[in-house]
Amino acid sequence: MKTLHVAADLLREATARKWFLGLGVAITALLLGLVGGLRLDVVDGALAATRLFGSVLQASVRPADVALRPVFIAASYLISYGGMAFGLLACSDFAPALLSPGRIEHLLSLPVRRWELLGGTFLGVLTLGLIGSLYGAGGLLVILGAKTGVWNWHPLLAAVLAVVGFGTVYSGMLLSAVLVRSAAVSAACGALLLFAGTLAGYRTAILASMREGPGRWAFAAWSGLMPSLSTLADAAANLAAARPVGVGQLGGVLAGCGLFSAAALALAVWHFEGKDF
Amino acid sequence: MKPRRRRFFWLLAALVLLVLAALVKRACSGPEASSRPPPEFPRSMRPAESQRMTEREVLPPGPRPGRHRDPVLSAVSAPDAGTALVFEASALRHSPVGQLLLDCLTSTAGQDGGESPLDDIRRLGVDPLQDLDRVAVGDDTVVVSGDFSRVQWDSAFGAASVEQYGDTGQIRSFGTQQDGGASPVLATWGNQLVLIAPTQEAARATLDRIEGRSPTGQLLGDNQAYGDVYGVLSGAALGQMLGPADSPLAAQFEGAARSVELHLDATRDVELVATVSGDDPAQLGDLGRALGGGLAAARARAVLTGDTSAAELLEYAQVVPGSEKFRLEMAVPFEVLKSMLAFCGGRPQFDAGR
Numbered sequence: 001m002k003t004l005h006v007a008a009d010l011l012r013e014a015t016a017r018k019w020f021l022g023l024g025v026a027i028t029a030l031l032l033g034l035v036g037g038l039r040l041d042v043v044d045g046a047l048a049a050t051r052l053f054g055s056v057l058q059a060s061v062r063p064a065d066v067a068l069r070p071v072f073i074a075a076s077y078l079i080s081y082g083g084m085a086f087g088l089l090a091c092s093d094f095a096p097a098l099l100s101p102g103r104i105e106h107l108l109s110l111p112v113r114r115w116e117l118l119g120g121t122f123l124g125v126l127t128l129g130l131i132g133s134l135y136g137a138g139g140l141l142v143i144l145g146a147k148t149g150v151w152n153w154h155p156l157l158a159a160v161l162a163v164v165g166f167g168t169v170y171s172g173m174l175l176s177a178v179l180v181r182s183a184a185v186s187a188a189c190g191a192l193l194l195f196a197g198t199l200a201g202y203r204t205a206i207l208a209s210m211r212e213g214p215g216r217w218a219f220a221a222w223s224g225l226m227p228s229l230s231t232l233a234d235a236a237a238n239l240a241a242a243r244p245v246g247v248g249q250l251g252g253v254l255a256g257c258g259l260f261s262a263a264a265l266a267l268a269v270w271h272f273e274g275k276d277f
Numbered sequence: 278m279k280p281r282r283r284r285f286f287w288l289l290a291a292l293v294l295l296v297l298a299a300l301v302k303r304a305c306s307g308p309e310a311s312s313r314p315p316p317e318f319p320r321s322m323r324p325a326e327s328q329r330m331t332e333r334e335v336l337p338p339g340p341r342p343g344r345h346r347d348p349v350l351s352a353v354s355a356p357d358a359g360t361a362l363v364f365e366a367s368a369l370r371h372s373p374v375g376q377l378l379l380d381c382l383t384s385t386a387g388q389d390g391g392e393s394p395l396d397d398i399r400r401l402g403v404d405p406l407q408d409l410d411r412v413a414v415g416d417d418t419v420v421v422s423g424d425f426s427r428v429q430w431d432s433a434f435g436a437a438s439v440e441q442y443g444d445t446g447q448i449r450s451f452g453t454q455q456d457g458g459a460s461p462v463l464a465t466w467g468n469q470l471v472l473i474a475p476t477q478e479a480a481r482a483t484l485d486r487i488e489g490r491s492p493t494g495q496l497l498g499d500n501q502a503y504g505d506v507y508g509v510l511s512g513a514a515l516g517q518m519l520g521p522a523d524s525p526l527a528a529q530f531e532g533a534a535r536s537v538e539l540h541l542d543a544t545r546d547v548e549l550v551a552t553v554s555g556d557d558p559a560q561l562g563d564l565g566r567a568l569g570g571g572l573a574a575a576r577a578r579a580v581l582t583g584d585t586s587a588a589e590l591l592e593y594a595q596v597v598p599g600s601e602k603f604r605l606e607m608a609v610p611f612e613v614l615k616s617m618l619a620f621c622g623g624r625p626q627f628d629a630g631r
Binding site: 061064224273 | 283284287288290291292294295297298299301302303304305565566568569570572573574576577591592594595596597598
């Protein structure tokens with residue numbers, strides 16, 4: 001319960017920041033732009049023409065849900081990678097601010113455990129990500145659904161998957177912030193984790209192209225530990241496009257990301273518990 | 278729990294979770310699911326087809342306007358022809374779909390305990406699986422190319438008369454039919470071409486075009502000879518194929534489409550590209566939208582009723598509009614055809630490799 005209070009505090013703090021206000025305005029402007037500028041001609045469930053601000057984007061006649069797939073795929077990748085890139089910049093100083101001198105002493109004087117502080121911060125950031133991605137994906141599907149009559153709810157699931165990916169990145173950022181109280185280091189750690197997680201998703205293909213040797217062995221060992229963020233982003237895109245997704249593989253990737261996040265959080269708590277303030 | 282022990286618990290939990298994450302990743306990585314490659318629609322001639330076309334040219338090169346150098350295209354390209362359709366029999370026979378159909382044919386014959394229909398043809402001296410190259414259909418002519426060197430035409434068909442014509446042509450007539458009408462005539466050109474024409478005059482005209490003595494029409498040009506099935510149909514002919522004359526789609530086709538150019542590729546899946554031309558852009562646009570809407574509605578119905586095969590079949594369908602024509606593209610996945618032919622009972626021996 002106290003974890004939720006900490007998360008709620010973080011959300012209150014986020015609403016006062018211009019980063020998130022800017023994100024909200026940008027998503028809203030993008031959606032309003034689509035409402036006003038996008039014209040879709042639908043005949044018997046087939047998309048006959050697409051015009052954006054008067055320019056013809058696509059003129060072929062094909063089933064509306066199939067024709068809209070590239071839009072949902074692009075939106076899913078934008079939410080996954082764009083959301084992670086934005087999140088690691090905008091959320092990088094939440095944990096350092098939490099640990100700042102004066103504030104942390106005050107928080108620790110309250111009846112709240114140290115792990116609840118970290119858990120609440122993580123949960124708050126995750127909620128922020130969820131709100132942003134669901135707002136973007138939900139707005140897009142409502143606009144396209146209203147214009148075409150095709151209601152594809154899969155982008156919402158894709159948005160949730162994207163948040164799981166961001167949660168993995170943020171757990172690493174939180175760990176780095178506990179180790180070194182610096183927003184820049186936290187953001188750099190997040191960027192490194194995002195890069196590593198993207199490479200780890202293409203592990204098999206990369207290993208196949210590497211020669212035997214210590215380099216290959218090191219990459220195999222290292223990438224085996226990293227969460228497969230690109231696989232998760234690809235699965236989210238496939239889900240958004242209502243294309244078949246391997247349930248076993250997706251479950252494995254989700255479990256891997258969840259366990260990695262939990263491990264990073266546990267390490268952060270371990271270090272945090274031993275710190276004197 | 279003492280603070281020191283509690284701290285140790287978090288470290289232990291972190292290590293266990295990290296190991297678990299690696300194990301889960303290892304267990305679920307396996308072979309990555311390969312996504313279906315997108316269909317390769319036959320929209321233009323590919324290098325292998327260009328080489329195939331060149332190898333089939335029999336007339337000497339040079340500036341001979343209005344003449345095909347490929348004998349099969351010459352045969353079906355009468356100056357006033359409205360329909361010419363060519364089936365690449367050899368390519369189709371070696372395609373996954375062709376093999377599937379063949380397996381189906383042989384297994385059905387095997388179940389009946391009788392002979393395969395192919396055996397009847399083999400008795401004539403032609404092995405359809407080895408000797409046939411192409412089958413072409415014109416307005417009133419059917420042309421088959423391949424190796425017919427072992428066929429004893431006279432003993433096999435018992436012609437009433439045989440006429441030598443041109444350089445290597447022979448025309449066999451079979452008298453009159455029971456209703457008094459003339460029987461179709463059978464003509465051969467060397468050992469590589471057999472054609473069935475309605476009259477001796479039509480057969481002579483065809484042989485004249487093949488040997489370059491008279492000009493051919495330009496209904497189906499050399500540069501249009503790509504795909505495993507290709508050709509041009511008149512809008513009326515296609516309308517008749519699509520349904521009874523009073524059906525709305527057939528009527529719309531007959532009214533709007535002047536001609537339809539078809540290209541079908543069966544190299545992997547079955548991909549069809551049909552370019553519909555017409556004189557009235559408004560009517561043509563309506564027809565394109567109606568076709569696109571019909572395909573989308575059929576796909577939506579298939580999705581709603583859980584007919585995944587049909588939904589997949591219509592997945593790649595689209596209509597691409599242009600000026601005075603539009604292009605219809607459709608793909609039928611190999612797996613769909615395989616499941617459609619599952620009734621054969623026999624186990625298809627061929628796998629497309631997926």
